Amino acid sequence: MPMTVVRRRRGVFPRLRTRMRNSFLFVPFAGLLTGWTLASLAVRADSFVHDLDGRSDVDLSGLWFLRTAADFGSAARTAAAAVGSAMLTFTGVVFSISLVAVQMAAGRFSPRVLSFYVESRVTKLTLGTFLCTFLYTLRVQQEYGPSTGGADAVVPSLGASLAMGLLLLSLALFVVYVHSTIRLMRVTYVMDRVCRESLRLIRDSAGPARAGDGEAGERGAEAGGTPVAHVWRPGVLQAVDVPRLVALAGRDGLVLHLVPRIGDYLVPHAPLFRVTGGPAPSDGDLQAGLELGVERTTEQDLAFGIRQLADIASRALSPAVNDPTTAVQALDRIQVLLTAFAHQPLGRAYHRDADGAVRLVETLPCWPELLDLALTEVRDYGLGSVQVTRRIAACLDDLERLAPPNRREPVRRHRDLLEEAVHTTAASPQRAAFALQPDRQGIG
DSSP states (O other), X not given: OOOOOOOXXXXXXXXXXXXXXXXXXXXXXXXXXXXXXXXXXXHHHHHHHHHHXXXXXXXXXXXXXXXXXXXXXXHHHHHHHHHXXXXXXXXXXXXXXXXXXXXXXXXXXXXXXXXXXXHOHHHHHHHHHHHHHHHHHHHHHHHHTTOOOOTTOOOOHHHHHHHHHHXXXXXXXXXXXXXXXXXHTOHHHHHHHHHHHHHHHHHHTOOSOOSSOOXXXXXXXXXXXXXXXXXXXXXXXXXXXXXXXXXXXXXXXXXXXXXXXXXXXXXXXXXXXXXXXXOOOOHHHHXXXXXXXXXXXXXXXXXXXXXXXXXXXXXXXXXXXXXXXXXXXXXXXXXXXXXXXXXXXXXXXXXXXXXXXXXXXXXXXXXXXXXXXXXXXXXXXXXXOHHHXXXXXXXXXXXXXHSOGGGHHHHHXXXXXXXXXXXXXXXXXXXXXXXXXXXXXXXX
């Protein structure tokens, strides 16, 4: 029986946060703006203090830090010039080497792990701080000029102090950035992060009750209604703005059936909605409720975490890598996600308005599809590794024990497929029996 599912909702600000998270432009440009603003304020403050110091009716002798700064005015200019000339080179070298390292890691694990680097707050903050420091010191050096510190020269006390402060902050963030980048090159950290994000999404998508299996409908099961085709640019369906579409359907008393699933690639003229209860809204109103991009994301895509882990395991089992231990580690995280899905309502998500009427019907991955995604490729590529087949057998044992009775049949089907494949490829019955022995570590 289909279930009413509470899905994480989107609005204007969540959509803006998503675009900022997936963009590598906002924080670096904000760093440049901050550097320019700080430099302007520092120059004005130093000029103001210099003018006050030259007046006979104002006594600044109590401000000891200004007197101290005046003693190294020439050194402050030299230090600011040195920081400005070296910061841009340092930034280029650091991020060039880092990008090469992350690209090598993506080639080894999966190209989809590059999204972690792009979404990393540490990476964006580090680049923004580096650019802020560079532009700040450049502007300060330009404003103060190459003066050697005559009697009327403005002492860059605040300007030099802020330059040294930004330099220290840049060095601290550099250490944190190196630590963060090194972790992205560790496959276990990448897999743990995929698992954590997927578990968070599963919790956000959980329904309030479980009165049935929720596997009833497949794609396009709703008959009738007015079909609406996709007429916008092609792209991957990344997220659905539920409040907007529910409000749109409630305004005219409609029910919107979203035909594609989140993660599908939408091509022009492909079926997009089926509308029941009245005439279909305009294409622009419907398209405004959907977020399209160039690749799948973990924002609302329930199956994408399993897809990433299966890709990592498949690449580890390729002849070029031949690393079954990494595949077993990926299966550990896959089992965590399958266990979390085992008791979740799947199949359909029914979004209701304030009066309780269904206004938006969304297709979710069902339990057999998640099992196929998680185990099919890993099983086919890992048949030559006893370590992998034994870990899959242990995973199936646990899932059959933990899954509800109405979801155990797909688990048994995968067990039959595993046994058939192993018996077909094994050289002897003894080797087949050994390869099918459940072991959570593969081989101890």
